[in-house]
Amino acid sequence: MLSRLFLISTLVIVGITTVAIGATVTETIEVIKAVKIPQMGSDLNRRFIVGIPGLPQCPDSRWPQLLFSYCVGPKKLYSCCRNPNDPTTDTKYILTCPETTTCMNFVTDFGSAPGPEFNNFAICIDDETLKSFKNDDHDGIFCKTYEINGVTGDKATLSFEIYDANSNPAKVRNVFFTSGSQSGGHQNTNNYSSIINCKNGQKIKVCMDAIYYGITLYATFTFLDGTYGNSNG
Known part of the structure; x- marks a missing residue:
């Protein structure tokens, strides 16, 4: 059962660093401002997550257990x-996020004891809690640096999605982050999520390596304060 609270952290973004073409624009490091949202209750099925703008992911009560979503x-x-x-x-659904939310x-x-099936999950997040930057129609590496603040524990779950100007998923060469001695990423993808160790005041740099020249790509980011697991505690 999951009974903790989590935060969806707003990444307030100013400035952009362009690496590939050798021109660097001054980057302002902004603080990540966290928004508190109550945990969904006491079970894993996530038919409806209390306090989160979204929708039942398992709308039919005959199939109440969520295995995964994306x-x-x-x-x-x-x-x-x-x-x-x-x-x-099993039964499967294609659901539409409410207006003013993004998946x-x-x-x-x-953790140390993997659960049976539950792997990845998606949430329709209120657009006001999301921030994004774009590649200015250029090919190359584009990064943002943030200062983590407002976290309540020592872990956070990072998520970012890459879309084109028509809101279609757009693959990039690489999506990656660095934060102190931690780093991670994934190649040839349009999304990435990772669990990081964190504390208030810690800096994190997130980047996308854009493939397309002349096409605008948008990288959208958010954090969950803490993690979701399969424990029964």
């Missing part, structure tokens, strides 16, 4: 649900 665009969410009394049968993907923290 974004299929900024406004669409794919979910797979199961009847725990009949684990051989974001997150990874699950398995």
Whole structure:
């Protein structure tokens, strides 16, 4: 059961550093301002997450257990649900995020004891809590640096999505971050999520390596304060 509170952290972004063409624009490091949102209650099925703008991911009570979900665009969410009394049968849904929300993907923290099925999940996040930057129609590496603040624990779950100007998922060469001695990333992808160790005042730099010249790409970011896991505590 999941009974903790989490925060969706607003990444307030100013300035951009362009690496590929050798021109550096002054970057202002902004503080990540956290928005508190109550945890969804006491169970994992996530049919509805209390306090989060969104929708039931398993809308039919006959299949209440969410196995996984992921974004299929900024406004669409794919979910797979199961009847725990009949684990051989799953049902799938394509759901539309409410207006003024955007779908974001997150990874699950398995910890030392992985759960049976639950891997990744998506949430329709209020647009007011999301910030983004673009590549200015250029090919190359574009980065932002932030100062983490308002976190309540020692971990956070990072999520970022890459879209083009028509809101279509757009793959980039690489999406990556560095924060102190920590780093991570993924190649040839349009999204990435990672769990990081963090504390207030810590700096984090997030980057995308854009493939396309002459096409505007947008990178959208958010943080969850803490992690989601499969523990029964």
